[in-house]
Amino acid sequence: MKYRFITVEGNIGAGKTTLTHLLAKHFNAKIILEEFADNPFLPKFYENPQQYAFPLELFFMAERYKQMKETLRHNDLFQEAIISDYLFTKCLLFAKVTLPEEEFRLYQRLYDIIHQQVTFPDILIYLHAPINKLQANIKKRNREYEQSIPNDYLFKIQETYTSYIKEHNIKTIFIDASNADFLGNPKHMEVVLEALERDYDNGQHYFSLP
Template sequence: MTEKPGSNYRYIVVEGNIGAGKTTLTEAYSRHLNAKEIYEQFVDNPFLPLFYENPDKYALQLELTFLVERFRQLKEELESSLFHNAIVADYYLKKSLIFASTTLDEADFKLYARIFHSMTGTLPEPDLVIYLHQNTEQLLQNIAHRGRTYESNISRTYLERIQKSYFRFFKQVSAFPVVVVDCQNIDFVADKAYLNKLLDIPFQRFNKGFNVYDLK
C-alpha cells in the first residue's frame, strides 16, 4: 500500500468544536493529498434539532444515533479504501465519547460507554489527528454564518464544555499524534499562507500524543 510521496500519514482525521472549520479543511486535504474523504452525515440525525431544544430529554437518543451511524459509515468507508493512498475524515469516532461525556448524566454515560466499546473495538485508530482550536466567539459567528436553523440554540456554555472535553481527552492520547492548531483570529480560507501551513502538516513528523502547532 503506497503513500503519496512525502506524506507521513495515511489515515488522517480533522477534528474541532462545532463550527471550527473541520469540513472545509478536510476538503482541502482531500484535494492536496488526492485522498478519499469521509464526511460526517450529521444532517440525517432526527434527534439533533430536538436535542438543541431540549437536551436533557433527547441526549441519550442523540448520542446513540450518532454512534450507530458513525460506526456504520466508518466501517464501510474504511473497508472500501484499500486502494486509496490516503484517507481524510472530518470526525474521529471517539468524539462520540467526548460529546456523550458532556451531554449525558453519569448513569447514562456508563451505559453508553459500554455500548461504545463493545461496538467499536475492531476499527483502526487514525495515524494523525489535527485539532482546530477556535475561541468561542468565533465558533458562534461561524455557526451563525452557516445558518442551520437547528443550531440556533447552541449556547456559549455548551461550546466551552465541549472544548474542555476535547482537550481533556486528547491530552491522554498516546497511540498517535494529536496536533492542536491555534486558529484563533485566523481565516485559513481567505489567507492562503495559513492554509498552506495547514496543508503541510501531514508531510511533517510528530511525536505520539499531544502536540501544539503554531501557524503564525
C-alpha cells in the same frame, strides 16, 4: 504523504469540514464526512436536551460506526489516504457532556464493544478556536437549530476534547484557529501542509496561523 488516515477534529463551528475538503483535494484522498443532517434527533436535542440526548448520541454512534467500517473496508487502491472530519471517539466525548451519569455508563458499555472495531487515525489535526470565534462561525453558516447553542456547552465540549487528547498522549497537530480562513488565505493551508510533513512521536504539537 506520510499518513494513510488523517482525522480533522475540533469543536462545533471550528472549520473541520472545510479543512477536510481542502486536504482531501490536495492529497487526492478519500473523504469521510459526518452525516449530521441525517440525525432526526438533532434539532429536537437543541430544543430539549434532557429528553433527546440519549437517542441523539445512539443514532450518531451507529451511523459513524457504519460509515467508518464501510469506507475503510472498501478503500480505493488509487486513493492512498483517507481524511475524515470526525474522530469516532467523539461519540464518547459528546456523550460525556450531554448524558446524565446513569445513561452515560450504559452508553459507554455499548461504546466499549463497538469502538475496538474502528481504525484509529495515524494523526489528528485539532482546530482550537475561542468560543466567540465558534459562535461567529455558527451564525455565519446559519443552521437554524444551532443558533441558540450556549457558550457553556461549547466550553464543555472544548475542555472534554483537549483533556482526552492530552490524557491519552495522542499524536496531534494543534492549530490555533482563532483567525483561520483556510479558503481565503493560502498561507493558512500552508501551515497545515507543512505541519503534516514533519516527523512526530506521540504528543501534541502546536502551530499558529499567520
